[in-house]
Amino acid sequence: MVLTQRKETILKAIVGDYIDVAVPVGSESIATKHGLQLSSATIRNVMADLEAEGYIIRPHSSAGGVPSDKGYRYYVESLGGGEALSLEERMMIRHQFHQVAREFEEWTHLSAALLAQIAHNLGVASLPRARHSRLKRLELIAIQELLTLMVIIFQGANIKRELLNLEETASQQELDYTADRLSESLDGLTYPQIQAKDWGDSPLEKQVVKELVRLMQWQDEGDYEELHVDGLRHIFGQPEFSSGERVRTLMEVLEDKSFLQRVLQQIYQSKGIQVVIGSEIRDDALQHCSLVITGYGFPGDIKGVIGIIGPKRMNYARSISAVRYLSSLMDEMITEVYG
Amino acid sequence: MVLTQRKETILKAIVGDYIDVAVPVGSESIATKHGLQLSSATIRNVMADLEAEGYIIRPHSSAGGVPSDKGYRYYVESLGGGEALSLEERMMIRHQFHQVAREFEEWTHLSAALLAQIAHNLGVASLPRARHSRLKRLELIAIQELLTLMVIIFQGANIKRELLNLEETASQQELDYTADRLSESLDGLTYPQIQAKDWGDSPLEKQVVKELVRLMQWQDEGDYEELHVDGLRHIFGQPEFSSGERVRTLMEVLEDKSFLQRVLQQIYQSKGIQVVIGSEIRDDALQHCSLVITGYGFPGDIKGVIGIIGPKRMNYARSISAVRYLSSLMDEMITEVYG
DNA sequence: GTTAGCACTCTACCATCGAGAGTGCTAATA
DNA sequence: TATTAGCACTCTCGATGGTAGAGTGCTAAC
Numbered sequence: 001m002v003l004t005q006r007k008e009t010i011l012k013a014i015v016g017d018y019i020d021v022a023v024p025v026g027s028e029s030i031a032t033k034h035g036l037q038l039s040s041a042t043i044r045n046v047m048a049d050l051e052a053e054g055y056i057i058r059p060h061s062s063a064g065g066v067p068s069d070k071g072y073r074y075y076v077e078s079l080g081g082g083e084a085l086s087l088e089e090r091m092m093i094r095h096q097f098h099q100v101a102r103e104f105e106e107w108t109h110l111s112a113a114l115l116a117q118i119a120h121n122l123g124v125a126s127l128p129r130a131r132h133s134r135l136k137r138l139e140l141i142a143i144q145e146l147l148t149l150m151v152i153i154f155q156g157a158n159i160k161r162e163l164l165n166l167e168e169t170a171s172q173q174e175l176d177y178t179a180d181r182l183s184e185s186l187d188g189l190t191y192p193q194i195q196a197k198d199w200g201d202s203p204l205e206k207q208v209v210k211e212l213v214r215l216m217q218w219q220d221e222g223d224y225e226e227l228h229v230d231g232l233r234h235i236f237g238q239p240e241f242s243s244g245e246r247v248r249t250l251m252e253v254l255e256d257k258s259f260l261q262r263v264l265q266q267i268y269q270s271k272g273i274q275v276v277i278g279s280e281i282r283d284d285a286l287q288h289c290s291l292v293i294t295g296y297g298f299p300g301d302i303k304g305v306i307g308i309i310g311p312k313r314m315n316y317a318r319s320i321s322a323v324r325y326l327s328s329l330m331d332e333m334i335t336e337v338y339g
Numbered sequence: 340m341v342l343t344q345r346k347e348t349i350l351k352a353i354v355g356d357y358i359d360v361a362v363p364v365g366s367e368s369i370a371t372k373h374g375l376q377l378s379s380a381t382i383r384n385v386m387a388d389l390e391a392e393g394y395i396i397r398p399h400s401s402a403g404g405v406p407s408d409k410g411y412r413y414y415v416e417s418l419g420g421g422e423a424l425s426l427e428e429r430m431m432i433r434h435q436f437h438q439v440a441r442e443f444e445e446w447t448h449l450s451a452a453l454l455a456q457i458a459h460n461l462g463v464a465s466l467p468r469a470r471h472s473r474l475k476r477l478e479l480i481a482i483q484e485l486l487t488l489m490v491i492i493f494q495g496a497n498i499k500r501e502l503l504n505l506e507e508t509a510s511q512q513e514l515d516y517t518a519d520r521l522s523e524s525l526d527g528l529t530y531p532q533i534q535a536k537d538w539g540d541s542p543l544e545k546q547v548v549k550e551l552v553r554l555m556q557w558q559d560e561g562d563y564e565e566l567h568v569d570g571l572r573h574i575f576g577q578p579e580f581s582s583g584e585r586v587r588t589l590m591e592v593l594e595d596k597s598f599l600q601r602v603l604q605q606i607y608q609s610k611g612i613q614v615v616i617g618s619e620i621r622d623d624a625l626q627h628c629s630l631v632i633t634g635y636g637f638p639g640d641i642k643g644v645i646g647i648i649g650p651k652r653m654n655y656a657r658s659i660s661a662v663r664y665l666s667s668l669m670d671e672m673i674t675e676v677y678g
Numbered sequence: 679g680t681t682a683g684c685a686c687t688c689t690a691c692c693a694t695c696g697a698g699a700g701t702g703c704t705a706a707t708a
Numbered sequence: 709t710a711t712t713a714g715c716a717c718t719c720t721c722g723a724t725g726g727t728a729g730a731g732t733g734c735t736a737a738c
Contacts, residue, residue, distance in 0.1 A: 026731050039681050044732065062687040062732045102502040136480060141492065143676060149496050153480065157488050159500055163441040163676070232571075233590040242583045244575055251572040337482060337502070365700050378712050383701070401701045401718040681738075687731085695724080700717105707712070 003055075008078065009036065010046050011055055015067045015075040019313045022239045024064035069278040069312070072290070076275050076316050083317045085325055089118070097329060104157065107333065108228045111306050111326050116231025118322040119292075121238075121310030122254075124264075127225040128297045128304035128334050130156055132190045133216055137183045140164075140175035140208065148175060152212065155188065156302065156338045160219070164211055170204050178204055182212075191216035225304070227261060229254060240288055240311040249285040259283075264305050268295045273323055278312050288312060292319040296327040302338060306330065342394075347417065348375065349385050350394055354406045354414040358652050361578045363403035408617040408651070411629070415614050415655050422656045424664055428457070436668060443496070446672065447567045450645050450665050455570025457661040458631075460577075460649030461593075463603075466564040467636040467643035467673050469495055471529045472555055476522045479503075479514035479547065487514060491551065494527065495641065495677045499558070503550055509543050517543055521551075530555035564643070566600065568593060579627055579650040588624040598622075603644050607634045612662055617651050627651060631658040635666040636673060645669065 003011065013034045017025040027043040030036070036043070047065055050056045055074060056065035067075065085093075093114055100106035108125040115123030139151040148164045170178075182205065186194055191213050199206055241247050253259055263283060267274050273294040278287055292314075293307025306327055308319045342350065352373045356364040366379040366386060375382070386404055389395045394413060395404035406414065424432075432453055439445035447464040454462030478490040487503045509517075521544065525533055530552050538545055580586050592598055602622055606613050612633040617626055631653075632646025645666055647658045 024731090028731075040731090041681055041683095041733095042679085045680090048733080058732090060688055062730080063689080064731065102504075104500075104502070137478065139476065139478065139492065141475060141496075143496070147675065149492075149676075151490070151492060151498065153478065153488075153490060157480075157482070157500060157502075159490065159498060161443075161496060161498055163443070163496075165441075230594065233587060233594055236583055236587040236590060244581045247586070248572060248575040251575060255569065255572055336486065337488075363700090367700075379700090380702095380712050380714095381710085384711090387702080397701090399719055401699080402720080403700065679738105681736100683736090684734090686733085689730085690728090692727085693725090695722105697720105697722090699720085701719095702717085703715090705712100705714085708710090 007046055007050060010043060011050055011071060012075055012078065014056060014065050015071055018066055019315065022313055024059055024066050026064035069280065072277045072312055079317050083321060085321050090325060107330065111330065112228040112230035115306065115308050115322055115326060116234060119308045119310060119314065119319045120234045121308050121314055122229060122231045122235060123308055124227055124229050125306040126227045126304050128302050129158060129225050130302045133158065133220055134188050134190055135186045138179050140179040142172045142175055145169055150211065160215060162215060167203060167207055174204065178208060182208065191220065227257060238311050240313065246288060253285045264293065267291065267293055268305055273320055275316060290314055292323050294323055294327045296330045297334060302334065346385055346389060349382060350389055350410060351414055351417065353395060353404050354410055357405055358654065361652055363398055363405050365403035408619065411616045411651055418656050422660060424660050429664060446669065450669065451567040451569035454645065454647050454661055454665060455573060458647045458649060458653065458658045459573045460647050460653055461568060461570045461574060462647055463566055463568050464645040465566045465643050467641050468497060468564050469641045472497065472559055473527050473529055474525045477518050479518040481511045481514055484508055489550065499554060501554060506542060506546055513543065517547060521547065530559065566596060577650050579652065585627060592624045603632065606630065606632055607644055612659055614655060629653055631662050633662055633666045635669045641677060
């Protein structure tokens, strides 16, 4: 599936121009703007070929060409590494991360915000999570006679809190004792390991462990941590989303978190930065969109996901660089925490 | 500012009809649809008065009337209690809350989602937070030699986690000891009280306390907890947001959390459910919107906020009932937790 | 293989026009 | 005096048609 030099040059010109101006591009403008030593007639011939081979589409019979998904795909493949972010941008990003380095709820907020800002599209980011969560520490705090707050701290600094209705009363001392005992004996264990252990007679302990296992199981089997989305304001500037209908379906997808996560999951299986274009996304609602997305964290174990969602007509080179840089930064930061 | 019986009836008819169909309403349709024993000519006379008094506006000289902000205001005031939610709806809501009762991260998600669903507009909700946060317990967990995870549990089950770069190495034992000591001596204190205490010589303790105070201060002085927004998909169905420009400014406001929080703060000062219409909101970007919103929690102490944002042309009666019911439910639930 | 020339196609824009909805006014009516 | 019928007037909205311009495809010449 490789094109001759000239076809490729012209296809890239078409895609590039269309990305810039969102208007079908004609043979004349290519001939003049790109310094090719070819007349518009020649370019028309080439474009006819490109259309026949499915790389471009014509909105109507006497209109210029717009890239098909196949055309975008060829364009993206031929980009190579993509242009790196400028030094100033990289420094700006590093600086901002430095500001929030200690509060890692902020990491995903910042990532999503920066991606949105750089790409002028949607930025998405989820916190990293271990595939098999391991307990680090457990706290039990009495709230009312039978109501207890259970705080679970996982390795990697993930935290869950949950209310627990005790079956029988317990003093704060008893709760502390139980929490300490459990923290010690369960340190570093996954939920199947916890489940496999032999539990004595203490009904309190039993109840807490049961709840703990339930929660860890639910968490490990679930999808990602919550996904942060930023940059909605940019999307509405794009001509492809000026009509109401597309915006609405896009919103429906974005608000149906489970759905978006399913899409991301499917993408995340593979390594490295993924670029998924239009119909390559399984879902109808995202036919007009492309994703530039990657997982990060320790391969196969801890995983999070960050990326960019936008119209197919996006700046892929820049988006890829941005996602690459931010994912490496996130990798760096969580390596410190998960040590 | 009270209208005669007839004027009021007609104004309410206009506002009600306009809310239904989003089209300027004419004298003829009022005369026929509302069973008034009046001819369209009479209604035209009344409408001329209403226009002169500023309750309605004409898009152009020979068009029907659309409510002004003043007209909406009168309509809302005259609604009285508003229609209650149906029994089925209330049971459905209660049931859903019951499902997530133990995980209160979910409370705001669910509230926002339900409000959005009921009102077919944006639902917003923030978690409750104490005005003066009080420490409940502190945990210190070694991650690397000089890197420690500090987990702070507040009264009311709010939790913060933060990374701490230690000035000198400390074993997990030392960290535990310090955390226990501090948890005990600081239990129930606010940050000024903590600051006022006399701190011994332990550099570790000093550092932890300093960081703790910084964080609590930052938190107490900040705005609300993060605000959850749901229902974007509904907004785009509304005719007033079909044009690109308004959507974009709305998005800009929604994504600028600090800004939205400022608006909400201003509103939250007062008690009970607030209905804020168009120009009554200080912000230009929200001129086309109305808010139905209320704080909840213990007055003057613990506060959160939930509400509905939509076009001025919203179903106020239903929105008010929904916000009222959900805020009472949230009150109920946090009363249990905060005791 | 490339290009100039030209007829053809399609869109986007503008002006025009008529139907329809709705008003304001006036005069007649209860 | 309050209400109503009647009517001329105003404004929007959608359809229609006509034109300029951009761009193509084809053919013949280079």
